[in-house]
Amino acid sequence: MTYHSVSERVRQRNVLNVGVSLGFKGLSVRDPIHNRWEGFDIDLARAVAAAVLGDSRKINFIPLQTSDRFTALRDGVIDLGTFNASITFQREADYGITFVHPMLFDGEVLMTPVTNLSEPVCEARMTRKRRVAALRGSTTQENLRNYFDRLGLDCDIMLFDSPLQARQAYQNGLCDLYCLDYYLLAGERAQLPNKEMHIILHDRISLEAMSPAVCSHDPAWISAVGWVMKSLIEAESLNICSKVVDEVYREADGYTKTFLQPGEGLCRRLGLLPEFTREVISQVGNYGEIFNRNLGDKSALKLERRDNYPWASGGMLYSPLFI
Template identity: 35%
Template sequence: MKFGFTLAALALSLVSTASAQSNSPTLEEVRKNGYLRCGVSDGLTGFSNPDAQGNWSGIDVDFCRAIAAAIFDDPNAVRYTSTTAKERFTALTQGRQFEVLSRNTTITMQRDVSLGMDFVGVTYYDGQGFIVKNDSGVTSVDGLGGATICTQTGTTTELNVADYFGTHGMQYQILAFDKESEALAAYDSGRCDAYTTDHSGLYAARLELSNADDNIILPEIISKEPLGPAVRQDDPAWEDLVRWVLYALINAEELGVTSQNVDSLMSAANPEQRRLLGLEGDFGKSLGLTNDWVVRIVKKVGNYGEVFERNVGQGSALKIDRGRNALWTNGGLQYAPPIR
């Protein structure tokens, strides 16, 4: 009897410790290192871009900051590694250079199924577009027959051009570069008639050109580019953690929880808010975190809407509309399963 009681008391005390024991080797390694390693781009405004002091910002960066906030209560406990479009997947899988790839990466079947990694969800619904010079007189993609088009190696962008021009019986020539800066410089100097990439990337690219106003983004979107973070396939508990950080950001926006009001919601009566904020249930602990994991994320990084507006929306130089990235409750596609 006594032994049984002691065991029960021990079990109870284990359950009530600050954060549950994790069954994720990746989380254990991240904790031991004291920081998350995050694979990002070479520099893409709005997504992952370093300033002159080497401080990174962008949606993709904020996603890693949110994971670090959940684990360490410190969004700055992240080390960033730049990786090219071509090398990003092997850097994650074979190279094990980082625990999360958060680099404007399109989810495709081949990438998900054949490369030893899994995507956790969509951080940004994008599609491919084109930018051309005003004085070319081109106003739609139909006018690009026979054009030379600049883009980047190892991207879906290259493949979509082949599909689109092929199916529309249009001639074209691709000039592909390893780095975005090289592709853009080639377009800027007139070596190419058009530059093509994810539509969001065109907004960023336009700002880098010698005279932004001399260029227009064509109206057509020729592909689906659902962009999302990826992790290695060998640690399902880590994958769950990373996936639920994304869902937490989206759910926080849907439930009206912001960096500004999260403190005042700690006495909320709404059961959905209570579960999100760890006031009820053991959802954080089920991920190997503390139950206030979402409070940590939202306080330090904000909810999905705040992250979007700050980096690519009205609070940024890009001024991209929410469009498809609005919440499903506002006619968009952003939708996260419930915390319950």
């Protein structure tokens, strides 16, 4: 394979094949009315399409079960995975994939009906029954066992192939708890008909960093996708959003100019368009815009960013320098 094998294949096809989850509100959901995918993970994929093809709409989204995500990436069925996957040692070693850059810091939590609490204390130790719904092929099963072992409590873990199956089992009373990453679980709770009767417990089962993933065989593609992700974070750190990027571009000097005009030769070595950062911000926005639109203040979920601020603002997001 040539050094630019993936980016060249994407350009020849003129479309980016992207693996996404089967559907999580706020992360990746297909709008049946407008026949389009929306969400935080979807916008990360759109940023890559803008940087490589110049058009954030040139994407073929392929929904995948949790257990099939990494084999699809390894086997070349998809060029990119933005399926809210946790970065783990085992996944990179087993499947020959690479997580490009942490883009969402989260952690697994539990939801339960109010009626399953023996006392008005929102903790797992106060639950009466512990049949836990979780997704097959995720990190959840092992994390749950470790956590409940530390608490000295028994639990019965029930695995499902899709979030819809897990949510229905929980909603129908087949499971007493539902375990997912916080941002995912908040979206699942929002879809329950009587959501106020369900509580996300204070227990934090794990701390996980989520990242888009690519196959490991192409170093240039790994770098390209990684720098697209970093550009979203750096743009917010520099206060460059979609509304002002063109104005900032015209007046840019110093480091801001270097960021918005990285150099045609450097970009082409990675299979990126010249001035790809400008394209990404113009078409998709910076990290803050993406978060607020899908998960934060401007979304239906209105979730807090928690750890997901740039490091200079007290968060865990960071970008190396564009020099």
